[in-house]
Amino acid sequence: MRHIATFCGSCNCGCPELYVDDAAAPEKRIVVTDDFGQRVQMSVDQFADLVASARNGLLDDLVAG
Numbered sequence: 001m002r003h004i005a006t007f008c009g010s011c012n013c014g015c016p017e018l019y020v021d022d023a024a025a026p027e028k029r030i031v032v033t034d035d036f037g038q039r040v041q042m043s044v045d046q047f048a049d050l051v052a053s054a055r056n057g058l059l060d061d062l063v064a065g
Contacts, residue, residue, distance in 0.1 A: 001031060 001019040008015035014035040021031050021041075028041035042050075053059060 001021045004018040004020060006015050006017050014037075016035060017033045019031040019033070021029055024031075024041065027043045029044055030042045030047040032040045032042075
């Protein structure tokens with residue numbers, strides 16, 4: 001798997017990470033791991049929808065203080 005990003009990264013607790021698995025089936029190519037060893041797999045199109053929603057502010061309420 002090709003590492004794309006680490007989210008957090010300010011500790012040694014096993015932060016969530018984003019990967020691209022070029023060998024996976026297209027519907028499972030994007031891989032997000034969490035700090036508990038779990039993983040979510042999705043297609044590039046699904047991930048693009050998630051990114052577009054974040055850019056458009058749809059997720060802002062989730063992170064608002």
